[in-house]
Structure formats: C-alpha cells, structure tokens
Amino acid sequence: xxxxxxxxxxxxxxxxxxxxxxxxxxxxxxxxxxxxxxxxxxxxxxxxxxxxxxxxxxxxxxxxxxxxxxxxxxxxxxxxxxxxxxxxxxxxxxxxxxxxxxxxxxxxxxxxxxxxxxxxxxxxxxxxxxxxxxxxxxxxxxxxxxxxxxxxxxxxxxxxxxxxxxxxxxxxxxxxxxxxxxxxxxxxxxxxxxxxxxxxxxxxxxxxxxxxxxxxxxxxxxxxxxxxxxxxxxxxxxxxxxxxxxxxxxxxxxxxxxxxxxxxxxxxxxxxxxxxxxxxxxxxxxxxxxxxxxxxxxxxxxxxxxxxxxxxxxxxxxxxxxxxxxxxxxxxxxxxxxxxxxxxxxxxxxxxxxxxxxxxxxxxxxxxxxxxxxxxxxxxxxxxxxxxxxxxxxxxxxxx
Amino acid sequence: xxxxxxxxxxxxxxxxxxxxxxxxxxxxxxxxxxxxxxxxxxxxxxxxxxxxxxxxxxxxxxxxxxxxxxxxxxxxxxxxxxxxxxxxxxxxxxxxxxxxxxxxxxxxxxxxxxxxxxxxxxxxxxxxxxxxxxxxxxxxxxxxxxxxxxxxxxxxxxxxxxxxxxxxxxxxxxxxxxxxxxxxxxxxxxxxxxxxxxxxxxxxxxxxxxxxxxxxxxxxxxxxxxxxxxxxxxxxxxxxxxxxxxxxxxxxxxxxxxxxxxxxxxxxxxxxxxxxxxxxxxxxxxxxxxxxxxxxxxxxxxxxxxxxxxxxxxxxxxxxxxxxxxxxxxxxxxxxxxxxxxxxxxxxxxxxxxxxxxxxxxxxxxxxxxxxxxxxxxxxxxxxxxxxxxxxxxxxxxxx
Numbered sequence: 001x002x003x004x005x006x007x008x009x010x011x012x013x014x015x016x017x018x019x020x021x022x023x024x025x026x027x028x029x030x031x032x033x034x035x036x037x038x039x040x041x042x043x044x045x046x047x048x049x050x051x052x053x054x055x056x057x058x059x060x061x062x063x064x065x066x067x068x069x070x071x072x073x074x075x076x077x078x079x080x081x082x083x084x085x086x087x088x089x090x091x092x093x094x095x096x097x098x099x100x101x102x103x104x105x106x107x108x109x110x111x112x113x114x115x116x117x118x119x120x121x122x123x124x125x126x127x128x129x130x131x132x133x134x135x136x137x138x139x140x141x142x143x144x145x146x147x148x149x150x151x152x153x154x155x156x157x158x159x160x161x162x163x164x165x166x167x168x169x170x171x172x173x174x175x176x177x178x179x180x181x182x183x184x185x186x187x188x189x190x191x192x193x194x195x196x197x198x199x200x201x202x203x204x205x206x207x208x209x210x211x212x213x214x215x216x217x218x219x220x221x222x223x224x225x226x227x228x229x230x231x232x233x234x235x236x237x238x239x240x241x242x243x244x245x246x247x248x249x250x251x252x253x254x255x256x257x258x259x260x261x262x263x264x265x266x267x268x269x270x271x272x273x274x275x276x277x278x279x280x281x282x283x284x285x286x287x288x289x290x291x292x293x294x295x296x297x298x299x300x301x302x303x304x305x306x307x308x309x310x311x312x313x314x315x316x317x318x319x320x321x322x323x324x325x326x327x328x329x330x331x332x333x334x335x336x337x338x339x340x341x342x343x344x345x346x347x348x349x350x351x352x353x354x355x356x357x358x359x360x361x362x363x364x365x366x367x368x369x370x371x372x373x374x375x376x377x378x379x380x381x382x383x384x385x386x387x388x389x390x391x392x393x394x395x396x397x398x399x400x
Numbered sequence: 401x402x403x404x405x406x407x408x409x410x411x412x413x414x415x416x417x418x419x420x421x422x423x424x425x426x427x428x429x430x431x432x433x434x435x436x437x438x439x440x441x442x443x444x445x446x447x448x449x450x451x452x453x454x455x456x457x458x459x460x461x462x463x464x465x466x467x468x469x470x471x472x473x474x475x476x477x478x479x480x481x482x483x484x485x486x487x488x489x490x491x492x493x494x495x496x497x498x499x500x501x502x503x504x505x506x507x508x509x510x511x512x513x514x515x516x517x518x519x520x521x522x523x524x525x526x527x528x529x530x531x532x533x534x535x536x537x538x539x540x541x542x543x544x545x546x547x548x549x550x551x552x553x554x555x556x557x558x559x560x561x562x563x564x565x566x567x568x569x570x571x572x573x574x575x576x577x578x579x580x581x582x583x584x585x586x587x588x589x590x591x592x593x594x595x596x597x598x599x600x601x602x603x604x605x606x607x608x609x610x611x612x613x614x615x616x617x618x619x620x621x622x623x624x625x626x627x628x629x630x631x632x633x634x635x636x637x638x639x640x641x642x643x644x645x646x647x648x649x650x651x652x653x654x655x656x657x658x659x660x661x662x663x664x665x666x667x668x669x670x671x672x673x674x675x676x677x678x679x680x681x682x683x684x685x686x687x688x689x690x691x692x693x694x695x696x697x698x699x700x701x702x703x704x705x706x707x708x709x710x711x712x713x714x715x716x717x718x719x720x721x722x723x724x725x726x727x728x729x730x731x732x733x734x735x736x737x738x739x740x741x742x743x744x745x746x747x748x749x750x751x752x753x754x755x756x757x758x759x760x761x762x763x764x765x766x767x768x769x770x771x772x773x774x775x776x777x778x779x780x781x782x783x784x785x786x787x788x789x790x791x792x793x794x795x796x797x798x799x800x
Binding site: 047048049050051077079080081082114115116117224225302315316317319320322323324325327328329331332344346347348349389 | 447448449450451477479480481482514515516517624625702715716717719720722723724725727728729731732744746747748749789790
C-alpha cells in the first residue's frame with residue numbers, strides 16, 4: 001500500500017470540481033464529485049437529533065445503496081431551516097440529477113456553515129451547472145477546498161494497493177477543524193474507491209472503520225448538526241469483487257482504516273486555538289465500550305484539556321474525569337503514564353520527579369496519555385486537543 | 401421566614417471555629433462545627449467513583465444517622481492518597497471524638513484542596529485541639545472561611561421561621577467556586593437546624609432539596625472527588641418534632657430549599673473567569689429526567705458557554721446541544737427565548753431583529769434562557785456560567 005496524489009480523483013472513474021458560486025464572497029464554496037459509473041454506497045450521519053435538511057435527505061438516499069454524485073456547499077449549513085430547507089435540499093438534488101441524467105435516488109447533498117439561515121438556492125443551482133462544466137480527474141483538490149469552513153487547509157489522501165495483482169485505489173477528502181469557530185465546524189468526509197463491493201458489505205466495513213477513527217476524535221465534545229461520512233465503490237478497478245470473510249477484505253479494510261485514520265488526524269490537528277494533539281488510550285477496562293466511554297470522558301474534560309494546554313501533568317484531574325465517566329472501575333488499580341513515563345500506580349502518584357519528567361514531554365505538540373484500569377481486556381483510543389485561551393476568544397465572536 | 405445573621409452558628413446549640421493549622425501559609429484552613437447535643441444527620445456525597453478518603457469515611461458514618469461534629473480542612477483534599485489517606489482520615493475523626501467525648505460514629509471529616517498529596521496529619525491533629533478551644537456561637541463565619549479554596553469570599557446563610565408559634569432556624573455554609581482553579585474546587589455544604597427530624601425523614605428531605613439545587617448547577621461539567629453535602633438536626637428548638645406528610649414538613653422543606661438554593665447560587669456566582677450567570681430552563685419535555693438531561697447538556701456545552709461570554713445569541717449552538725443530549729424530542733417543535741424574548745419558534749429562527757434584542761439582554765451579568773420542547777410537562781432548571789478566556793488561563797497554571 002502506498003500513498004498517491006490526487007485525493008478522491010485518484011480513484012478510477014471519479015471526477016470532481018470546486019467552484020465559487022457566491023455563497024462566500026470569493027472563496028470556493030461548491031464541490032461536486034461524480035462517479036462515471038453508478039457506485040454502491042454506505043454512509044453514517046450525525047447522531048445529533050437536530051439534523052440539517054441535507055443530512056435527513058442523505059439518510060433517505062442511503063437506503064437505496066446507490067451513488068452517482070454528491071454536491072456539497074460550504075458557507076451555509078441549511079440547518080434549522082424548517083420546511084423550506086428540506087425543499088431547497090431536494091431541489092438541489094433534483095437539479096443535479098437532471099443535468100447528469102441519473103436517478104434522483106443516486107444523488108446526494110451536503111452542506112456546512114452557518115446554521116439557521118436559508119440556503120441561497122439560486123446561487124447553488126447555477127453553481128451546479130458551472131461545476132459540471134469543470135469536472136476533471138484532477139479536480140479533487142479544488143473540491144476539498146470548496147467544502148472548507150474553519151479549516152486552515154484542505155484535507156485529502158489517497159492510497160493504492162493490489163488485490164490479486166490488480167491495483168485498487170481508495171481516495172478521500174474531509175473537512176472539520178480541531179478548533180470549532182463560531183459556526184460549528186461540521187465534519188464531512190467523502191471517500192471513493194474503484195473496488196467492487198456490495199452495499200451491505202460496504203455498510204459493515206464503514207461502520208467498523210468509523211468506530212475507531214471519526215467516532216474516536218473529540219475537539220470540544222460538541223456534535224454538529226451536519227456531520228456526514230460517505231463511502232462509495234464504483235467497481236471500475238480490474239480487481240475481482242471483494243467478498244466478506246476473505247483475506248482481500250482484510251487488505252481493503254486496512255487501507256480504508258488508514259485513509260479515515262489520517263483524515264481524522266488531520267481534523268484534530270487543524271485549527272486555531274489548539275496547540276496540542278493528545279492520544280488518550282484506556283486499556284484494561286471490563287468492556288471495549290467502557291474503554292471508549294472512559295477515554296472520551298478524559299478527552300472531553302475541560303480541566304484535563306486545560307492542563308494539557310498548561311503542560312501540567314495534573315493526574316488528579318484525570319482520576320476525577322475517570323471517576324465521573326460512569327464506568328465501574330477500582331481507583332486503587334489505576335495506572336497512568338504520559339509518553340510511557342509512569343506518573344500514577346495503584347491510584348496514587350509516583351512523586352514530583354516523575355511529574356516533572358512527564359511535564360517535559362508535554363512541551364511537545366503531540367503526546368500520549370495511557371490509562372490502564374487493570375480490570376479486563378477492553379481497549380480504546382481517542383484523539384483530542386488541549387483547551388487554550390484562544391478557544392474562548394475565537395468562539396465568543398463578538399467580544400474580546 | 402426571614403434572613404438572619406450568623407450562618408450555621410445561628411442555629412441553637414451549634415458552635416463553630418475556624419483557624420489556621422499550617423496547611424496553608426497563613427489563611428484559615430481548619431473548620432470545626434460542633435452540636436452541643438447529638439443530632440440526626442443525612443448526607444449526599446459525590447457520585448465520582450474516585451472518592452477521597454474523607455468522603456468514603458463520611459459515607460460509612462452516615463449509616464449511623466447520628467452527628468456530633470465535623471472537622472473540615474482546606475488546602476489538601478486527601479484524595480488519591482491510598483491506604484495512608486484512609487488512615488489519616490480515621491485518625492482525624494478519632495482524635496476529635498476523643499477530645500469531644502463523643503462516639504467516633506458521630507464525628508465526620510471533610511477535606512478540600514490539592515489532590516494526591518498526603519494530608520499533613522500532625523498539623524491537623526494539633527489544629528483540632530486549638531479549634532476546640534475557640535468554639536463559639538459566633539464562629540460560623542470563620543469556619544466558612546476556613547473551608548475556602550478558590551472562593552473569593554465565604555458563603556453562609558441562615559433563616560428563621562416558626563412552626564406552631566415556635567422558632568426554628570436553619571443555617572449553613574458552603575464552598576465551591578464558579579470557576580475551578582488548578583486544584584479542582586470541591587463543593588462542600590454543611591447545614592444545621594435546631595428542628596427535630598428523624599434521620600430517615602432527613603434523608604428524604606435532603607435528597608429532594610439537593611436535586612433542584614446542588615445537583616442543578618454546573619460550572620465546567622467536572623465532578624469533584626470530594627463533594628459532600630451534610631444536613632444535621634439537633635432538636636434543640638422548642639418546636640414539636642416534624643413528621644412526614646404534614647404542613648409543618650412543607651414549611652421546613654421550603655426553608656431548606658431556600659438555604660440550599662442560595663448557597664448554590666453563591667457558588668455559581670463566585671470565582672474568577674466567569675463573567676455571567678445563566679439560568680437554563682427546559683420545559684415541555686416528555687419526562688422530568690429528560691428536562692434535567694437537556695438543561696445540563698445545554699448548560700455544559702462549551703460552544704453555548706462561549707456564546708454567552710461573547711454576548712452572542714447563537715441559538716444554533718443551543719439546538720445542536722439539545723440534539724446531542726440524548727433525549728428524544730422534535731426539533732421542529734422547539735421554542736427558545738432569552739429573557740423572555742423569543743428567538744426560535746418551531747425550530748427556526750425568528751430573525752436578526754429578535755437576536756439583536758436578545759443580545760442586548762446578554763450584556764447583563766445574569767439572564768435566563770428558556771427552552772420549550774412542547775412535548776410534555778417535564779421541567780428542570782440549571783444554573784451555569786459562561787466560558788471565558790480567563791478560564792483556560794487560570795486552569796493552565798504553568799503557561800500563558
């Protein structure tokens with residue numbers, strides 16, 4: 001498996017474009033991704049109950065399991081826009097389907113940006129026409145830029161590997177920022193492949209891959225109204241179809257995991273206001289679910305995150321966050337290490353010298369926090385950021 | 401019912417003292433509260449699974465339902481101190497019981513301050529002797545100061561009312577700060593009364609009162625390892641015993657609710673880093689539990705709190721926080737008002753003019769946020785603060 005350039009357009013039969021349709025003043029704000037041949041598709045959407053109109057539309061479209069194209073705009077989330085928002089999302093889909101000559105059920109829509117303002121539908125509709133005229137096999141980067149809101153740069157990645165001697169490419173783009181700006185930076189991720197995979201298998205594969213990547217990052221614990229991850233497979237590679245329970249599937253899943261893992265890392269790494277990226281790992285829990293809950297509780301704790309910012313090995317806050325997480329564990333068994341420097345054993349501190357050594361590691365922009373509960377074999381890891389002064393300043397918007 | 405001075409020592413038969421035993425350099429750090437006659441007692445402790453040694457001790461003592469005295473130190477939480485911490489807490493209790501001539505089961509211990517450092521036990525033991533010599537009926541204020549950590553001022557309140565023509569006093573103290581400093585400001589609350597109430601009835605009464613007060617405040621969503629609320633009743637008033645299901649109990653509960661309510665308010669109001677106090681009320685939920693969960697989710701949302709700080713009526717973030725709370729509701733039915741200015745109806749915004757009027761109210765140091773889900777009769781309110789730049793700065797400690 002090796003990295004290649006081109007992002008989502010490195011995939012055979014995928015073309016893309018990114019243009020400015022006028023939602024933003026002059027920056028790219030409309031992305032189009034088209035598969036020359038209809039593809040199977042799977043997706044996961046936000047679990048936030050306040051779902052934006054395009055998310056609700058995607059959920060319905062996903063039932064059909066087929067994908068031809070997606071149009072994604074930035075600058076407006078089309079969320080909390082009521083009945084009109086639903087009509088605007090549907091009209092967007094219908095116009096693209098009509099111009100492409102594909103069934104409406106195979107066309108998807110996504111939006112990210114301001115919540116609560118009506119989508120400038122006429123700009124989007126004329127933008128679709130223009131974007132169609134600019135589709136190309138090198139358009140992946142422009143499309144990746146056109147879905148940005150608070151990101152400091154576009155995020156794309158592609159890998160090529162071989163199954164039975166035939167090349168397969170998986171390529172994708174994402175947006176989402178380690179620091180959430182005033183308009184709630186949604187996470188969007190679109191991944192394509194030229195492998196041939198059935199829709200049901202794609203669904204299982206995506207759920208597994210997302211569980212340890214996109215669902216294992218946290219920035220400020222706030223779930224967007226617009227998050228979507230889409231994975232589509234157009235079968236245009238010469239490799240034979242991938243079946244469940246085969247070594248070929250394992251290779252494919254590993255490559256997909258790499259793609260999503262790296263896009264998720266880029267999301268956490270990006271953004272103003274975050275100065276550090278921390279991998280919080282919990283092991284030794286009774287269940288895998290417990291490990292995830294505990295890791296998230298520590299990763300989301302405001303006091304733990306400010307200690308990260310302060311490069312302060314304040315393990316008492318970590319113990320408090322674990323204790324408040326809701327899982328059952330024995331505080332007297334807990335072991336904590338920072339970049340493999342032990343600072344807590346059997347629930348008590350190992351002393352100031354250990355804490356000083358740990359604090360030195362915390363001056364780096366990335367470090368690991370490992371928590372062993374010594375109660376079982378559950379394990380989970382989460383990526384998170386620190387919480388800095390800049391966070392509140394950026395998100396207050398009108399003051400300071 | 402009317403306010404009176406004296407805090408916990410306004411209660412008949414309660415004496416208190418606050419001294420400096422040397423845990424802190426020169427500030428008061430040891431509080432002693434004694435009831436001349438043994439009292440019935442009820443208490444609630446933190447639900448954090450990482451419980452400090454004094455908390456575990458209190459939980460055992462509470463089973464007996466009797467109270468004679470409590471010694472509470474600040475400057476050291478005696479948390480995450482292992483076996484030694486448990487021995488130190490027990491030794492503290494035993495020394496006080498011995499010097500007072502009361503059973504050890506009636507003596508309580510509390511600590512607040514740094515986590516993970518051993519309690520300076522010899523200072524505490526000699527401090528107990530000194531504090532005993534200074535017990536007085538005006539010692540409430542010094543005791544309230546001696547339990548402070550990050551609080552900017554002591555917190556005490558007392559009320560007097562009559563039952564069947566006889567006066568009853570309820571008085572209490574608390575500590576805990578609207579902004580949590582590097583050492584995790586625990587909430588401690590000690591309330592005494594000269595009413596005569598059985599221990600079982602006291603337990604029920606306390607649980608109800610705490611539910612809408614101390615369990616309905618949030619500052620940064622972080623639960624301490626040391627939180628304790630104690631309520632004791634020594635029966636030294638001339639009023640007849642209070643029984644369940646009587647109008648007298650209603651009067652007593654209303655007075656207790658006022659006491660806890662005001663102490664909880666003082667806690668949220670206090671502290672560096674918070675510039676605003678907001679009452680978040682959710683109504684119209686399917687259940688009361690749903691209302692509490694939703695109110696807490698909104699009150700704890702980093703994005704909502706930074707919007708409060710920015711005096712920005714960003715209702716989209718409130719919709720997102722509701723949607724992520726886990727309760728079931730229909731976003732298309734949601735109504736939101738700020739200080740009774742409607743800004744959202746049926747899940748969509750009411751326009752920029754309404755938001756501007758709301759933003760004007762948000763310049764005040766206190767305002768109300770009301771969310772109506774229009775799905776039932778559940779209701780709950782939570783007090784919270786904004787999230788300012790100062791928060792991260794204070795809690796980083798070593799940097800910035």
